[in-house]
Amino acid sequence: MRDATMAGAGAERGITRRRMLYAAVSMASGLALAGLAAAALRPGGFDGWDAAILLLFVVTVPWGVIGFWNAAIFLWLRFTAADAVAAVAPFARPSRPAGRPAGRTAILMCVRNEDPAGAFGALSRLMADLAQGGHRDQFHAFVLSDTDRPDIAAAEEALAAAIAARHPVTYRRRTANEGFKAGNIRDFCLRWGGEYAFMVTLDTDSIMSADAIRRLVGIMEANPRFGIVQTLVTGMPSTSLFARLFQFGMRLGMRSYTLGSAAWQADCGPYWGHNAIIRVAPFTRHCHIPRLSGRPPFGGDVLSHDQIEAALMRRAGWEVRVLPEEGGSWEANPPTLVEFVRRDLRWCLGNMQYVRLVGMPGLLPGSRFHLWLAMLMFFGAPAWTAFFAVLAWRSATQPEGAAIFDPVLGPALLAIVLVFVFAPKFATAIDVLLHRDERRSFGGAPRFLAGFAAEFVFSLLLFPITTLAHTLFMLGLPFRRRAGWTGQARADHAVPWAVALRTLWRQTLAGAVGTAVFLAGSWEAWAWGQLGLAGLLLAVPFAVATSVPRLGRWAARVGFCRLPEETAPPPELVAAGLAALAPAAGR
Template sequence: MLTDRASSPTHDHQPSGSEADAAMMSRRRVLLFFLIIGTIAFAIALMIATLSSGGFDLLDALLTLCFGLTLPWTVIGFWNAVIGFALMRRHRDPAAVVCPVIADPPDAITARTAILSCIRNEDAERVVRHLDRMIQGLHQSGHGQAFEIFVLSDSTWPECIEAEEAGVQRLRNRWSPLVSIGYRRRPDNPGFKAGNIQDFMHRWGDGFDFALVLDADSLMAPDTILRMVGIMQRNPRLGILQSLVVGLPSTSAFARIFQFGMRLGMRSYTLGSAWWQGDSGPYWGHNALLRVQPFRAHCRLDPLPGRQPLGGWVLSHDQVEAALMRRAGYEVRVLPQERGSWEENPPTLIEFIRRDLRWCQGNLQYLRLLSTPGLHPVGRVQLVLAILMFIGSPAWVLFMTLAALQIGRVPESGPMFDPIFGWSIFALVMTMVFAPKLATLGSLLLSRKGRADFGGGPRLLAGAFGEILFSTLIAPVMALAHTLFMGGLLFGKAIVWSPQRRDTHRLRVTQALRRLWPQTLFGIAAMLWLISTDAGGAVLLSPFIVGALLAVPIAVLTAWPAFGAWLARIGLWRIPEEVDPPALIKSLGLPRVGRRRAYVPATDQVAADSIVGD
């Protein structure tokens, strides 16, 4: 349930921009709507034609329904990619086109900003190391006095609490009195992270204009922080400014492949989505700048009515807070530039699934919030899309299962599927699924700098097609995990909020099998069924089946530290921060690609030892 004070929009804070700008955004959204509806209708018609070869019965109708439920997220991603590719090819600075607030000249920093590091049972050394680098950069910029650091802990493990207190004290010893560093631990954690931030807002919010929200693994370049603060200062109607977060270099094979794919897809996707979302953009909960007063007044979340899993505190708080900020008349924008804002990605498939299931439960809670009065239409659409992102998984699993059963049926009159239409729908879906990555890949290949940023054209191509194969294989693993988890939600099973394991670590076969046996069993059963029926029809289903069948080997191999280190040495799945590391990344002592050893520059080693060491 949302607080009463945020139950209706304010009238003294209207979105900035002229009527012409508002009309232009309306035209863009209407155009996108008809493109999406037309594409979905065409895809469904193609599916009906595929299934009508031997007649169209109830099973065919159910197949079509399941297929239709998987389409909205995929189709929107496709058109985001098309729009993003067009922007990248037509404009020298496409980010400024879709986010005009970044085009203004820089101002002197006059605002007071709190940097909030929100942690719960995390590695304190990582948190302290990242904060130290950011404090150092802000101090060297001459603007350190405009910032204060707050480590906001919800930790319950004694060893974590002890490490946090010791780490914060080391930071104070190093930076006091230049920078104020506060530490607060709540004995319990009502509201989870959202409650943690609101607790800060009500205790200390009066002393600050803005708050920069960080996760335990967040790292932001000082010039990026200063730039965001400058943008927020110049735009008083801007309530949330979200940076584009990319992955830090890693020797985990899983993280390397995953973040390469994310980096490949996010450029076109983010530009395309910002083109039509405009001032009603997303908020991802970290590496983002908040305007304190409206966030405190309008974005508080109360527990949802009913019991878990859909009742209680909202797990995926960020997108709801974005919708409430926009409802209050403030803009929410994403800064669609891949620089100066990083996080660490899960090092194994198992950790990735754990994180995704928490998001799954949180997003499904949005079902209780769709009727919230006064939300901007785009904000309401984003809540719907967040739900469909996960509801599409059981629909896809059911579609594949029914398709396999359909192939095995004895046809009474002619073939069950039209092969021409069948291959056409397969090609269409695969094109739409991978459109964001293919669009960015095409733009990079057409740019000498783009190719160089990823280690050259051959390495970029090899990485791209390897990642597409990898994501194709893990898609069924994730879809089945979502489906099983949502099945458990129907019986009251809820996720346990626990910290992520962020360091590279080995995964034993027994550990992987304990978590992935349902996928393995599904893969074996489906493969045996298809082999015994129609090999031709099985081809269309084989990527889904093979991915489930190989879930355990994929999880074990991509978690193997030696394999990840070898990939780093040969430079496969490089990201720009590995090819040409910024000074801030170098100072962390992360492994570098090629045959060079990991490094920490001598000028930073003393600082690193003084902060992280005892």
């Protein structure tokens, strides 16, 4: 069963050829970048320091190369295919409409120590919408709580009881957070899973439309070998300036990256842990994540469960697919830089635990690739940090007038790297600007271009801040630095200067030291170094400024970094009462 797909053997051979071609062009591009970097480092000879710089650079290359070719595939499909989504995901366009679901579906919402009002309200509206479709008996919601704060638990129980009086909802709270979120869902599978064909997983900040869930159920019933179907999750409109900038860029990047990658990932796609549908029986049977031997942080329960569960599902012969099309699936993004970094560090630890799991017997090559890629996303951080540190040292110790990089090849290499890194966003921007309806959905070309330029600067500032945070966190892992599954502060709030300084003083110090070292070399070296140092030096005011509620509300009012949902608000988000949609309601 492992090698069979719904597409048939011929199509499977086509997918294999696509994967081989993708791997070949990616490797060739990576080698070409490495060769260009080696040539750019040759002024004055090639010594051990140059070799170190080249090696560190090579470690950072794969993510950019992968993103570039996913973006290229996206543009090729958009220009050559009548329906780009159908070209890579035929199941998204069924030949006949789905009928009444044959099996029952559980809607799972996992919560822990967060304000329950928003999440429970969204769940109540979802269940009401599902009931209006005439399928009330086919859907049952479960609120799976790991909350250990008595005040929040009491609020959860009261809200759950109120919803259960109107809709089929079950509330369960565990007294121990064993296994974190994966353990929470496994407990559901063992207690109630036998009663349901599918389960839709939601996070506290998730909103899904009833139509989107019905569509997922229809896809699963029409494709009996599908084990997981992941939706393309998009950020909800926000009145946080930080979130608006971040999710604008994320929308652009994920749209092209997901569609492009679906062309070669096919039946070995990603699972992101929420806003997805899962076939319960094989998940229960095959996707239990073992508790790792040894003590935390590398031992114990696995924090980042999703990619491992996808790998285990695929190992058992079930397909894991992504639906590479926006619509009806949203999440909230962290409202401040401080919250964003805190969430990232938890992901960092969870992904590093994959070191213990990537060698599990029987995993398919595509699954191992996903795990390595997830680790590489964070392994690249210390490589970038060391890369800049060595460059700073070299600039300060070089003989006067000597250059580290060739004056022509060096800038060319930098330009190419920036194109590769930002290729997914560039690709979507090109697509938006070339299609009138897309331009209008983002508020028109001038507004879109202004947001794109602002997000580009935002990303350049954010990257070194998060890179150093990941590096320092990873350096602390051997000393048992930990991060757990804790509640997040999702509501808009201002970050006080003292909190920003306490959280980001290391970035500020590193920026100051790096600036001094580069200046010891030359003004030219300092100018180039600002690409990595500006974000560090400005980390504290950056965190404070992007958290100011007044600035965020102004951005929403004028349509700065506007999302399509703000131009044509979906009823699910209108019902959620998002403040960012108020300007749209007034038009």
